[in-house]
Amino acid sequence: MKISKEEYDKLSRQVSPKSKLWTDCLWAFFVGGTICLIGEGLRAFYQTRGFILTDASALASVTLVVLSAILTSLGWYQKIASKAGAGTLVPITGFANAVVSPAIEYRVEGLVTGVGAKMFVIAGPVIVWGMMASVVWGVIYYFLRPMLGG
């Protein structure tokens, strides 16, 4: 098969976004899955130490947050994230990274307007809209509950 340079260029452009999407998704799947697997392992560990399920879950999340903060401080989390994309963003470790990373970066601007304010660049919106959604659901549930016979 003979193809000109232009045709080849056109073809490769058609194909490459798809193969990039495929690689991105594979990376996200394996890294994200592995982080959740570590979370499950931590949860099982805390359960064997006598914590009830909800406490074990919370402790597992806190442990993942601490691990993420350490890896972020060392600059390793960003290296994994450049490959893993959403695999490192979507788990709670990504939330911790979004808090810790600007805290380190803006340390030079001071502890109050630097660290204190910039930590919330991404965490702020997540907290605000998560809270809004939960309050709305709480109010709906309050009025719905008598109708459900609860």
Next chain:
Amino acid sequence: MRFFWAFLVGGGLCVIGQLLIDLTALTPARILVLFVVSGVALSALGWYEPLADFAGAGATVPLLGFGHLLAQGVLSAVERHGLLGALTGGFSAAAGGIAASLVCGVLASLAARSKDQC
């Protein structure tokens, strides 16, 4: 078996996030907000609890699980404190993860230097 499902479901939820990154112009902050709000909605509809039951950390570690935690906290707080619970429930439940992140952020900013990052 729970480990297998944790890996599979957790990985799957991250692929949804990756598709949002690659196929739409959503920024990471918007994706995280979308995941948390969706988590609250799915939990309110009663669809997230079954997933959390069999996938364990695969459902609770992604930020959808954070939304699920908020919604569950609100539910039990409304049952105990009435309308006031709608305000207090979500954040009492999520306080651990948020406080841990904030404390780590402050400690890391004191311990690490900006140039250590790449």
